[in-house]
Amino acid sequence: xxRGPFIFLGVFLIVATSWTFVLFKTHQEVGQLTTVLDQDxxxxxxxxxxxxxxHGMEVYxxxxxxxxxxxxxxxxxxxxxxRGWGERQSVARDxxxxxxxxxxxxxxxxxxxxxxxxxxxxxxxxxxxYNPQINSKGTNMPAYPFLYEVREVVGEASANALILPxxxxxxEGLEVIPKRKAESLASYMLSLKVDYDLxxxxxxxxxxxxxxxxxLENAQ
Amino acid sequence: xxxxFQNRDLPGIDQSLASDxxxxxxxxxxxxxxxxxxxxxxxTCSAVIAVVIFSWFYARRYLGEENSYLHERADIALYxxxxxxxRGPIVYDYYAIGESLYTKMACVGCHQADGNGLPGQxxxxxxxxxxxxxxxxxxxxxxxxxxxxxxxxxxNEYNGNMAAYGPGLKDHEIAGLVTYIRKNWGNEASEVNxxxxxxxxxEIGDRGPYTAEEL
Amino acid sequence: MNLIGNICSSxxxxxxxxxxxxxxxxxxxxxxxxxxxxxxxxxxxxLIVATVFGLIGSIxxxxxxxxxxxxxxxxxxVAPIFWNTLVYGWLFNAGLACAVFLLSRLGGNHAGxxxxxxxxxxxxxxxxxxxxxxxxxxEQLPFEWLEFPAFAAPVLFIAFLGIGTWSLLTFxxxxxxxxxxxxxxxxxxxxxxxxxxxxxxxMLVCMPxxxxxxxxxxxxxxxxxxGLFIAPLAFATLYYLLPKxxxxxxxxxxxxxxxxxxxxxxxxFSGIAxxxxxxxPAWVSSLGVIATFGLLIPTTTMSIQFLSSLFSRFSxxxxxxxxxxxxxxxxSFQLVMYHEIFGALRGSLETTQFSLYDSGVTQxxxxxxxxxxxxxxxxxxxxxxxxxxxxxxxxxxxxFWSHLMxxxxxxxxxxxxxxxxxxxxxxxxxxxxxxxKTMQSSFYLTTIGMVFFLIGALASGATxxxxxxxxxxxxxxxxxxxxxxxxxEYSAS
Numbered sequence: 001x002x003r004g005p006f007i008f009l010g011v012f013l014i015v016a017t018s019w020t021f022v023l024f025k026t027h028q029e030v031g032q033l034t035t036v037l038d039q040d041x042x043x044x045x046x047x048x049x050x051x052x053x054x055h056g057m058e059v060y061x062x063x064x065x066x067x068x069x070x071x072x073x074x075x076x077x078x079x080x081x082x083r084g085w086g087e088r089q090s091v092a093r094d095x096x097x098x099x100x101x102x103x104x105x106x107x108x109x110x111x112x113x114x115x116x117x118x119x120x121x122x123x124x125x126x127x128x129x130y131n132p133q134i135n136s137k138g139t140n141m142p143a144y145p146f147l148y149e150v151r152e153v154v155g156e157a158s159a160n161a162l163i164l165p166x167x168x169x170x171x172e173g174l175e176v177i178p179k180r181k182a183e184s185l186a187s188y189m190l191s192l193k194v195d196y197d198l199x200x201x202x203x204x205x206x207x208x209x210x211x212x213x214x215x216l217e218n219a220q
Numbered sequence: 221x222x223x224x225f226q227n228r229d230l231p232g233i234d235q236s237l238a239s240d241x242x243x244x245x246x247x248x249x250x251x252x253x254x255x256x257x258x259x260x261x262x263x264t265c266s267a268v269i270a271v272v273i274f275s276w277f278y279a280r281r282y283l284g285e286e287n288s289y290l291h292e293r294a295d296i297a298l299y300x301x302x303x304x305x306x307r308g309p310i311v312y313d314y315y316a317i318g319e320s321l322y323t324k325m326a327c328v329g330c331h332q333a334d335g336n337g338l339p340g341q342x343x344x345x346x347x348x349x350x351x352x353x354x355x356x357x358x359x360x361x362x363x364x365x366x367x368x369x370x371x372x373x374x375x376n377e378y379n380g381n382m383a384a385y386g387p388g389l390k391d392h393e394i395a396g397l398v399t400y401i402r403k404n405w406g407n408e409a410s411e412v413n414x415x416x417x418x419x420x421x422x423e424i425g426d427r428g429p430y431t432a433e434e435l
Numbered sequence: 436m437n438l439i440g441n442i443c444s445s446x447x448x449x450x451x452x453x454x455x456x457x458x459x460x461x462x463x464x465x466x467x468x469x470x471x472x473x474x475x476x477x478x479x480x481x482l483i484v485a486t487v488f489g490l491i492g493s494i495x496x497x498x499x500x501x502x503x504x505x506x507x508x509x510x511x512x513v514a515p516i517f518w519n520t521l522v523y524g525w526l527f528n529a530g531l532a533c534a535v536f537l538l539s540r541l542g543g544n545h546a547g548x549x550x551x552x553x554x555x556x557x558x559x560x561x562x563x564x565x566x567x568x569x570x571x572x573x574e575q576l577p578f579e580w581l582e583f584p585a586f587a588a589p590v591l592f593i594a595f596l597g598i599g600t601w602s603l604l605t606f607x608x609x610x611x612x613x614x615x616x617x618x619x620x621x622x623x624x625x626x627x628x629x630x631x632x633x634x635x636x637x638m639l640v641c642m643p644x645x646x647x648x649x650x651x652x653x654x655x656x657x658x659x660x661x662g663l664f665i666a667p668l669a670f671a672t673l674y675y676l677l678p679k680x681x682x683x684x685x686x687x688x689x690x691x692x693x694x695x696x697x698x699x700x701x702x703x704f705s706g707i708a709x710x711x712x713x714x715x716p717a718w719v720s721s722l723g724v725i726a727t728f729g730l731l732i733p734t735t736t737m738s739i740q741f742l743s744s745l746f747s748r749f750s751x752x753x754x755x756x757x758x759x760x761x762x763x764x765x766x767s768f769q770l771v772m773y774h775e776i777f778g779a780l781r782g783s784l785e786t787t788q789f790s791l792y793d794s795g796v797t798q799x800x801x802x803x804x805x806x807x808x809x810x811x812x813x814x815x816x817x818x819x820x821x822x823x824x825x826x827x828x829x830x831x832x833x834x835f836w837s838h839l840m841x842x843x844x845x846x847x848x849x850x851x852x853x854x855x856x857x858x859x860x861x862x863x864x865x866x867x868x869x870x871x872k873t874m875q876s877s878f879y880l881t882t883i884g885m886v887f888f889l890i891g892a893l894a895s896g897a898t899x900x901x902x903x904x905x906x907x908x909x910x911x912x913x914x915x916x917x918x919x920x921x922x923x924e925y926s927a928s
Contacts (some may be wrong), residue, residue, distance in 0.1 A: 007623055007628055010623075014699050014859050016631045018659075018704050022704060023634070026651055027644055030648070030715065031644050031645050031647075031648040037392075039310050041313060042310055042314075043317050047320065061576070063512070063515065063573075065511055065576060067515065068511070074289075077712050079711075089792075092714045095647050098646040103650045106793075107789040108496070119350075121426055133762060137874060139868055139871060143500065145504075146505070201289075202289050205295060208302040211305065215306050216305065216306065217307065231831065234818075235920075236920035238920055240540045241543065242610045242923040244613060244614075246542075246923045246925045247684060248615075250688045257686055257687030259739060260687030260736060260739045260743075263739055264735050271729050278724065282721040285718065289712065297566055322752075350494070
């Protein structure tokens with residue numbers, strides 16, 4: 001214990017062992033996955049996030065949404081499926097197309113992996129980001145008014161102006177226009193749908209039993 | 221004690237009650253001497269025993285798990301049955317397959333994302349007579365076996381070398397790519413399915429790249 | 436003008452009196468005076484910044500409209516700025532201040548390369564500053580405690596290598612043949628951080644692994660920063676300052692080697708327990724749980740060592756500015772490890788997963804265990820560096836009690852509130868809105884706690900400014916201000 005090299009070696013071995021068994025081994029097991037052919041949809045899943053939704057993913061990162069929201073569904077614990085936050089377990093393969101993992105580990109707000117299926121309307125999200133109190137009264141999600149532009153109505157209201165309830169409206173003769181970031185973020189929300197199955201991802205017992213029964217029936 | 225508590229005034233400086241050298245030397249001596257700290261030894265050993273027992277049982281129950289996400293035997297059994305349930309034949313979504321493969325197989329590298337290729341180097345796929353033809357076997361053959369030599373596409377000359385993708389891709393993947401290029405960018409041609417690709421593959425057998433004349 | 440004179444006399448003490456008194460020790464302190472003052476000053480500045488952002492974040496949790504119009508202060512930016520400033524600003528600076536002081540004193544030699552160390556420290560703090568501006572600018576990465584944009588990482592890494600090299604060279608230049616526990620802990624912590632930071636940056640930024648692996652790397656890194664860097668520095672400080680302030684050898688010191696190796700072995704595997712039922716293989720989380728439980732061994736050993744030593748000289752604790760901080764630090768250590776070990780077991784983990792329980796335990800560990808220990812050490816170090824008394828012991832009192840109050844409130848708020856939140860979220864189908872409503876009182880409690888932290892942080896800053904700017908009294912110009920320390924009492928019984 002009296003020599004630096006001894007401590008160096010010991011700690012190096014420990015950290016190296018930890019890295020090997022925790023990170024490297026897992027990487028070998030589930031870190032080199034590819035897309036697979038989905039039997040129901042007849043295409044390769046998971047697909048990539050493209051277009052405005054891809055930009056929205058960057059906005060999501062930039063604003064730090066991961067500080068309150070996760071994007072993973074669990075089967076064995078919690079009430080994720082009972083709440084309708086998803087239909088099946090989230091597995092490693094679901095995230096292989098993400099350049100940066102947005103899986104998250106804190107939930108002050110709901111899980112978002114299937115928010116596109118739950119709230120499939122662009123307008124709902126645009127209102128929500130402008131002021132979450134509009135459609136989720138009592139929430140502690142902050143407002144993002146800086147993603148919008150408030151300007152004077154010139155002639156007729158713009159086509160993409162938000163239709164706000166009385167108490168949230170900016171005032172007479174003013175309209176709220178979402179900026180590009182708001183629209184991208186909303187597109188990204190709509191793209192968050194896990195609409196494909198994976199063999200390695202179990203669902204809740206009820207759903208699996210149901211699908212099994214249907215499959216056995218059809219086979220006859 | 222309570223008197224001291226009330227009248228106590230913190231000193232502006234904590235005097236050391238031990239010199240650095242004596243700390244190092246004394247503790248080194250303690251390490252060399254036989255131990256007298258029995259409580260520490262006792263509780264540490266109890267902790268070791270507790271940890272060993274816990275780890276044994278916990279590892280047995282959870283470390284060699286059959287399934288990563290389910291812990292109860294009944295759930296795992298249901299899951300296995302569900303996994304192996306009889307499935308109908310796959311109905312391929314050829315366009316979507318082709319779309320995902322177009323980037324993955326690096327077609328986009330030469331033929332570009334807009335399908336226009338590069339003038340003089342790589343022929344376009346948009347409106348190409350070799351793609352949007354009634355005879356769907358033409359693009360299929362090119363993909364399966366490759367293409368070399370001069371070729372005229374939409375009036376322009378190209379002289380290149382396209383690799384054969386037949387050996388590396390399955391029938392439904394070739395069908396997907398062909399369908400995608402025949403239906404994207406405004407092209408309007410028929411879909412090609414896996415059986416048709418299989419037929420073409422069987423017909424052409426194992427061969428080298430095509431030339432423009434052969435097609 | 437007087438102030439400048441005071442600062443100069445603080446930085447360059449010209450002492451009269453018996454020059455033989457503590458001659459060697461004064462020389463050592465003089466050789467590290469500038470880098471150490473830089474570290475302490477930066478530490479206190481970052482502590483104030485961190486508590487301000489912590490307060491803003493806490494207010495936003497119960498009053499989301501607070502400062503919501505400003506895009507640089509949206510909650511998603513405030514939260515990472517709080518954590519990163521707390522860890523890389525306050526804890527790194529304070530912890531490394533302790534490390535620098537300990538290595539120099541235990542080495543027994545004048546430390547060289549003071550300028551090199553000061554430059555490294557400045558570079559480190561520049562990196563932290565750049566990272567924070569990066570987050571505000573919108574360039575943050577979605578990784579816990581690694582939110583600093585990619586451009587900050589090389590700066591921090593090079594700075595850390597500089598500090599590490601200095602530490603290594605100082606250790607090698609020691610005069611005693613044997614080494615003391617503090618030195619092992621410090622060396623090990625410095626080696627560990629270099630490696631885990633490199634591994635994390637490579638696997639997350641340089642050659643990113645696939646999505647789920649990134650989450651795993653993140654969890655591994657976060658727990659390792661605490662377990663393999665911050666906690667070891669706190670242990671090192673405790674091992675040194677307990678004999679120093681109590682005048683008694685550490686009880687049961689013989690087993691320190693076991694505690695050291697078992698801590699490192701188990702702590703390096705323990706963070707991943709939180710990933711239970713997530714998109715990584717189940718054995719990963721189970722391995723984490725076993726390793727976390729294994730931490731019971733070093734925890735037991737060190738708790739008994741520290742607490743026995745403290746209780747054997749209990750009256751001293753309240754007579755010493757430093758020892759009371761160490762005492763609170765040790766008690767916090769107990770509580771933190773209790774929550775870590777039993778909170779990782781499947782039963783409790785599945786209830787508290789994704790809730791703020793984890794945040795509460797971490798804040799107890801960072802503010803309570805590490806923060807209090809480092810603060811106590813700094814109040815021990817500062818007078819010796821400048822040969823002056825602490826300017827106002829009421830300020831120290833204020834800092835201690837507000838910090839303790841803050842600690843209690845924030846811990847209760849987040850730990851019990853988080854448990855409640857977890858129960859509602861994970862064991863019922865209550866709507867997210869209902870869960871938030873139930874958490875309101877916890878959020879308010881946390882905000883009040885944060886206000887106390889801020890008061891404490893400002894008091895520390897005031898102490899630092901006070902000691903630098905106050906004029907030297909006649910006693911403080913004498914070498915006899917600090918007495919020669921006696922030999923350590925120890926009798927083999």
